[in-house]
Amino acid sequence: MTAVSRIVLSEPMLGGNELTYLRECVESNFVSSAGPFVGQFETEFAKKSGARQAVACSSGTAALHVAMRLAGAGPGKLVAVSSFTFIASANAVSYTGADILLVDSEPCTWNMDTERLYDDVVRRARLGRRIPSVVEVVHVLGHPADIEPILELRQRFGIRIVEDAAEAHGARWSSGAVGGRQVGTVGDLGCFSFNGNKLITSGSGGMVVSNDHAAALRARHLVNQAKSGDDGYEHDEVGYNYRMSNIAAAVGLAQLEQLDTFLIRKRDMAERYGRLLASAPVTRPPHAEWAVPSYWL
Numbered sequence: 001m002t003a004v005s006r007i008v009l010s011e012p013m014l015g016g017n018e019l020t021y022l023r024e025c026v027e028s029n030f031v032s033s034a035g036p037f038v039g040q041f042e043t044e045f046a047k048k049s050g051a052r053q054a055v056a057c058s059s060g061t062a063a064l065h066v067a068m069r070l071a072g073a074g075p076g077k078l079v080a081v082s083s084f085t086f087i088a089s090a091n092a093v094s095y096t097g098a099d100i101l102l103v104d105s106e107p108c109t110w111n112m113d114t115e116r117l118y119d120d121v122v123r124r125a126r127l128g129r130r131i132p133s134v135v136e137v138v139h140v141l142g143h144p145a146d147i148e149p150i151l152e153l154r155q156r157f158g159i160r161i162v163e164d165a166a167e168a169h170g171a172r173w174s175s176g177a178v179g180g181r182q183v184g185t186v187g188d189l190g191c192f193s194f195n196g197n198k199l200i201t202s203g204s205g206g207m208v209v210s211n212d213h214a215a216a217l218r219a220r221h222l223v224n225q226a227k228s229g230d231d232g233y234e235h236d237e238v239g240y241n242y243r244m245s246n247i248a249a250a251v252g253l254a255q256l257e258q259l260d261t262f263l264i265r266k267r268d269m270a271e272r273y274g275r276l277l278a279s280a281p282v283t284r285p286p287h288a289e290w291a292v293p294s295y296w297l
């Protein structure tokens with residue numbers, strides 16, 4: 001038996017149609033974002049996540065940056081962000097020039113304490129202080145956040161919601177007002193990452209999802225240099241080169257076809273860790289009764 005020296009975070013598993021689709025890219029000479037896999041990946045991702053629209057990007061960070069622009073983050077605005085996350089969640093806000101209000105975690109999910117945020121926003125409003133115009137809530141390590149208090153904030157104060165679901169493909173709520181919905185599809189915009197260490201990968205890549213057709217159109221506009229004219233050299237605002245390439249989308253699509261299998265595997269691993277560590281003096285990742293986590297980590 002070989003000794004196990006290292007347990008990796010999350011290894012890519014490229015045993016599906018990746019090579020076949022990549023061969024198609026090379027044989028058709030479509031390597032850039034003009035190739036057909038980008039649209040196919042977007043359509044299939046939207047279907048799988050339950051969102052109406054999906055726009056592919058070059059990374060999860062790019063997806064978050066575009067989502068922040070769409071949500072109206074910018075100089076003078078305040079954005080509430082989960083404090084327990086990867087730096088990209090906060091960086092995407094800082095790119096817009098908005099100020100960040102870090103919100104600490106609660107023990108039930110390790111995610112943003114949304115009830116405390118709710119109370120804080122109500123208190124700020126009462127005192128006439130600045131309230132966040134956007135909440136960026138992270139579903140950290142694959143566990144859905146308790147989103148209902150933020151939905152109430154949206155209702156009461158018109159606060160926009162961006163879900164950072166970079167680590168949580170396939171995770172969902174099982175009960176309550178959002179029972180049955182997948183993470184990323186309940187806020188105004190949801191963002192995913194396909195970085196090499198995520199549940200599914202495209203090498204590097206991301207996706208913005210939304211149920212709002214106009215928001216998706218504008219996201220597509222921003223990721224493609226905000227082109228306005230037919231010749232590709234007129235631009236009506238500052239845009240970005242954030243498009244996903246056909247090569248990345250080919251890998252992403254092949255990975256998406258295997259998402260259900262990967263999720264079963266992750267949940268099985270979590271169950272095994274849980275069983276084997278049951279009497280060990282360690283804290284295991286949470287599992288709220290109203291959630292179906294993906295157990296990315």
Ligand SMILES: Cc1ncc(COP(=O)(O)O)c(C=O)c1O
Pocket residue numbers: 059060061062064085086088089138164166167192193194195204205206
């Ligand atoms: C919570 C979170 N947000 C955002 C990102 C950024 O994604 P990407 O690396 O694809 O830019 C990551 C992962 O890297 C992440 O874990």
